[in-house]
Amino acid sequence: GAGVSQSPSNKVTEKGKDVELRCDPISGHTALYWYRQSLGQGLEFLIYFQGNSAPDKSGLPSDRFSAERTGGSVSTLTIQRTQQEDSAVYLCASSLQTGGRYEQYFGPGTRLTVT
């Protein structure tokens, strides 16, 4: 079946502009996660959604970052007023349920470059 998909695969934006990154999880997966992979910080958790519960936003680095998940499926990560330090690969993952034992399936990522 189809895996996790993300769009765009690459995004170049100017400093100060807003960007939206999209994630389509595996059908039927109730949990969705966003991570960031950067040279300086490695792989970092950003936010996760579980069903209709309030998201865990504990990993978001600043209030310029936000995410939503519509209809329990597609998610959008929004970065406002982008800065050069936001340049990274943004990875989305989904799992059948939340709980440490459930495997997370990762998408190919969106490479964001802020110039």
Next chain:
Amino acid sequence: AQSVTQLDSQVPVFEEAPVELRCNYSSSVSVYLFWYVQYPNQGLQLLLKYLSGSTLVKGINGFEAEFNKSQTSFHLRKPSVHISDTAEYFCAVSEGNAGNMLTFGGGTRLMVKP
């Protein structure tokens, strides 16, 4: 808070040689442990996971890992590597009694040489 340390940022090895990629973690509660592989320009793929039970777990592509609670380690091993194993490997933990966000180590680049 949990943390993961991968002691080697790069591991060069010749084809058909054995390899061990080291991972140590710290956590005040029980954890689940994972190894992921990332090929160039691709997402992360699960190699294997330890949830409970036998401390020796086997994964895909001939990899295995051993959970050592006393040493808080989860080292990844393969008895004979192939060129195609060249990739970045990430160790990750998730705490058993919390949401399952993953905490990753810094990664180890395995470079298999002919």
